[in-house]
Amino acid sequence: MADPTQSFPLTGPQPAANAPQTDAGGEKPHLRILWRISLAHFLNDMLTSVVPALLPLVQKLLGLTYAQVGVVVMVANVTSSLLQPVVGAWTDRRPLPQLMPVAFLVTGCGMAALAGMASFAQLLAAVALIGIGSAVFHPESSRVAHVAAGTRKGLAQAIFQVGGNAGQAVGPLLVPLVFLPYGLHGGWGLAAAAAVGTAVLVPVARWVRRRSQLRTMRVASASQPAAYGVLALLVAVVTMRSWIHSGVSSFVPLYQVDVRGVSISEAEVNLFLFLFAGALGTFLGGPLSDRIGRKNVVVASMIGAVPFLLLLPHASGVWSALVLFLLGLVSLSSFAVTVVYAQQLVPGRVGMVSGLMIGLAIGAGGIGATVLGVVADRWGLDALLHGMVLLPFIGWLLALPLPDDRRMTR
Template identity: 40%
Template sequence: METQSATNGKQATLKTGFYPKALYTYSGTHFLNDLVTTGMIPALVVMYKEAFSLTYTESTLIVLVSYLTSSISQPLFGMISDRKPRVWFFALGLFLSVAGLALTGIAPNLFWLLFFIGISGLGSGIFHPEASRGTHFAAGNKKGLAQSIFQVGGNAGQAFGPLMIPLFLVYTGIEGLIWLLPIAFLSLFLTVPLLKWMKTSVQNYQVKKKELPGENHIWGSILLIVVILLRSWCQVGVVIFLPFYLSHLTLQQSEILNFIFVGAGALGTFFGGVLADKIGMKRLMVSSMMIATPFALLFPHVEGWLMVIVLLLFGFSVLSSFSVSVIYMQMLLPKNLALASGLSIGFGIGAGGIGSVLLGGVSDLIGVSTVFTILSVLPLIGAILAIFLPNEKKLVF
């Protein structure tokens, strides 16, 4: 379906309703962005630690800088975009996230390594609010399906990120990361053609926003952020510390296990969105993290194929509320869609990476095994808090 919209005195064609071409572009770019940021950076900590002779605490500073720059910047750029459309953030953000990581391949010391990691995190922070809001416009009336497709792209990127280590970087070393730089430039061919449609969509939404009946639910948004943070802390902690915990395995083997965990989470993200349409978002969030708890508790005590099965079920359940939490936040903040995206994808998820620094200190003092004990209770706490979220049926969206 197409409509004509007047923009700066010119007639612009705007596709409305479900727009698959745009939706799959957002999903594909989300794959690439999260492949290099939340996928590869945590998995590269082991290699960075060896290359720069870092302690556990110094190693987790890498993740801290990545997630801190992303988590702080996403809500900020979301608020900026809500006030005045800057759809070119979509293209610029993806370029910086890939280019920043590529430049770590030639970093001479820890300072420059952290600087380039910060550039990559900042790019991710710029990218997400615009991409998620664009997904909202491309969804039509299929919000749950669209957001699941978008988030599956990102989660798939997180899953394949660790696989880049055994398939490529083990043979090239961290110097091989510089070969990501051409991909950063190629990403512009994906993002730039969509900017005109995005600009028209946002301008139309800006006009209609004042007529929306829903009001922002501040306390509900804060509680949802805490739930997302706990889920993220658990997810990021597993990805970072799994290679250290399974030190008896090769780096390739441990990264394949990371792929299983995050890959199962990508499947959970999609099916969680479908299931939420039937049982409700709040019920899905509570039950998924409750179900994840026994698998988290069981994982440190199993070996072999049983460990693989438990890890798969753990990842599937704990991340099945991923896409749902984004839609939930948009329902709680209907007046600020970009801010809602920045908070749910950026601040809530990115701030979870900050907890990895605390876990790094715990590892240095007590041991890596204690970290997994801490991680195992986080989904349970999140499930209990999610019980007190506002009922989505009472929210106007």
């Protein structure tokens, strides 16, 4: 029987012998562009991560149920994710790098709307605007990272993704620094941060428009086979990871405040440690996968999260902070890895595939947050935290059939 792992390449498209070399196939990455796009990713995800970080405060201001809290998370994730593969598929045919700075303008409008929010409906509208801006930003910025990578795909994706995960880590700190002192009017300051993101991306958009290989990337790789079945399995694994991330980000602070009686500030600092460790794991996971294989990193990140989720409901004080840090480090170490893996499974569709990995699967995580909110309403936050240990175990089972990339045709 033929080895199924030999049926498609995992190294991306190879240019023809007489074709001009492009940045995507060149030797050196464009580090200046990569770090600039990483900074923009930092600002974007810092702003979007304010939404779940604000939940304990907004819940008290508006008297929300846990189910309504889950709806807020769902709207945030679905609007920031379901549009991503659509935008990505569209820009695969006609790249539009100028959408990146425009996306930040939309996000800024959402932050301004959040500053004037006075009802649950207005909250959902503000969150939707923030999510739409994020959805437009991600596919094109991921394409920029791909083009600027040269041959260092893992490193480039790690640089790009670490900006986003670092932004997610900093976002919760804005609650005690900005929103607790100034209330929801602190959103005006974050609207100004969105304007900074626009300024950062304008020269990046100009650089991309000068790269002719961006327009020919899809044509150059059209002859490469696509592995959509494996991609679907990878999306399922990423969905489980997103459920873990959404569950911890949304409900652990509520658990610590409502059940353990810690202050909102302490709960947000603990959330920061979880998200900061996730950024660190993202940065380390990319280069590590180049050494030990992408599948191994994905499998290890799933099963490695199990003991820390088991410990989380029983830890307190400094031990709770340590468990959250290690959970974030392990569970998000596969973040950049799965994006590169997916881009190689379906060559030439960088925007669409990036939208699936960064967007649609995370949106499924938002739906999971709604389910977890219903569980918390019915059985309590303590039962929810104990039950979440099933998520990485399911993710591990789903990851086991993934092909070993070290045995692929190169």
